[in-house]
Amino acid sequence: MIEVEAGLRAALARPAGPSSDFDLNPGIRPAAGTPLRPAAVLVPIWLRPEGAGVILTKRSSHLKHHPGQIAFPGGKVDASDAGPEAAALRETQEEIGLPPSRVQILGTLPVHETVTGFAVTPFVGLIQGPFAPVPEAGEVEEVFTVPLSHVLDPARFSIERRQWMGVWRRYYAVPHGPYYIWGATARILRGLAERMQS
Template sequence: MTGIIDAERLRMALTRAVENGAGRGDHDLNPGMEATGRQRPAAVLIPVVEREGGLTLLFTRRSDDLPVHPGQISFPGGRAETHDDGPADTALRETEEEIGVHRRHIEVVGQLDLYRTRTGFEITPVVGLLTPPFDMRPEPGEVQEIFEVPLPFFLDRSNHERHSREWNNQMRSFYAMPYGDYYIWGATAGMLVNFVDVLLPRVDA
């Protein structure tokens, strides 16, 4: 797939996307660092916004007061609850709770491979198309900021960087996609790599 990705081409790509069964995860760049034990199900929404100038992706910056991953860039989402009707329901519920966008404004167009984190979460990335106008009300206890990034930035694979840090006396590698003052990395960046692979399949894949 080449050229401009618009809403229709997004729908077509996600319709054809088939989970490969192996899943994605932090272990993609760190063989041997797979999570052990029970995986806790979770889901995030990858919100694609139809702006007049083209598609954008919507992100949140987590509150600096949160005990886990404070200040990090993420998609709206969280762990599944027993009353949720599948991953899409989890992602839509969490999106409304975190940024105040009601599900009536979101067209679910598909989902990506499961993403497994080293902390034991099995995340289903759900792709949703948002058509303005819609109101946003960030939950102050969880969300510090909401911002958007043009989709073409992520479609350019030269922006898919690989960084490393020491963790538990081991060097851990991860994807990073710095954009201005925003440092998009870790699981969020890993899911974005998967998203781009769906939209722009590699000829050698």
Template sequence: MQSPEDLKAMLSRAIENVRGASSDFDLNPNVELPQQRSLKPAAVLIAVTEGGHLILTKRSAQLKHHPGQIAFAGGRQDETDRDLCHTALREAQEEIGLDPELATVLGVLPSHETVTNYAVTPIIAMVPSDLAFVPEPGEVAEVFTVPISHVLMPENYRIEGRHWRGQRRQYYTVPYGPYYIWGATARILRGLAEGAA
């Protein structure tokens, strides 16, 4: 197992090597996007424990958007947020009870455009390994962890597809045990994996 210092150094190198902005449409070059679309700013927290585990959530089945999907803690930027880092940490505190004071921010990844017209900025942080999470019942059904080594291996990713708005749309998946990690979450992680390779 890597020491926290080695893990921090590895993640910092990966952040520096990420190629550029990503999109839910990366694998679908034939999709025509409206020229005048307006992207709403949002941020997610890619929290990695000192023991080498990525913290993810399973969204509540009661939510209007993306019910039951695997996601990072995060959400839309509020007017009162100082910046997108503040957004990610605030959302993580609200959704999983993560104390912002316990998160050491390592860096920021290029933004990711979603099909729901958000420009999502991923913030990467290290957190202690012995945290107890408190899922916000209205939004989060479960908080779980995945070894960071699993999502940093490009060979663990697959390209799958389904029909969406009358077209077949392809996307990345990186399943782990009973968890089907796909869509924007998998695409953001895939970029990080490429940076770590």
């Protein structure tokens, strides 16, 4: 597991380009001057005896925004938060029951601009030892783990498309078993995979 941590630290120290939902759709851009709302997520790397994994959530199908989608734990930065990192850790504890004291933050990935108007700061954090997720009732339908090796392999990613607001939009996807990981979550993981490979 020392190798995993060392590899992640080295990857996070490398320069990286911008990240956004528009990377594959240069013709689709928000109006100039559109304010972005700050948000933050945790990319939780769980170091387990059976191998490192990334903890993800499946959002409740009853939610108004992004129902049923696969996401990192996290959310918008509140005025009461000390900053994006505090927001990511607070939201993670609320959504999956992981105390901030259990997370070792290694660094950040580039801020990701979403088509829904958020500027999301992804924090990469290590979790060691036993952990029993507690999904937030009403918001998180399921908490699951995907092998880190799966999402760090660029060959696992594909570019797919669907219609959004009347136009075709392209996006990254990295499915695993019954879980369809796509959009911003897949794009952030793809960025980490690229930095690990360089």
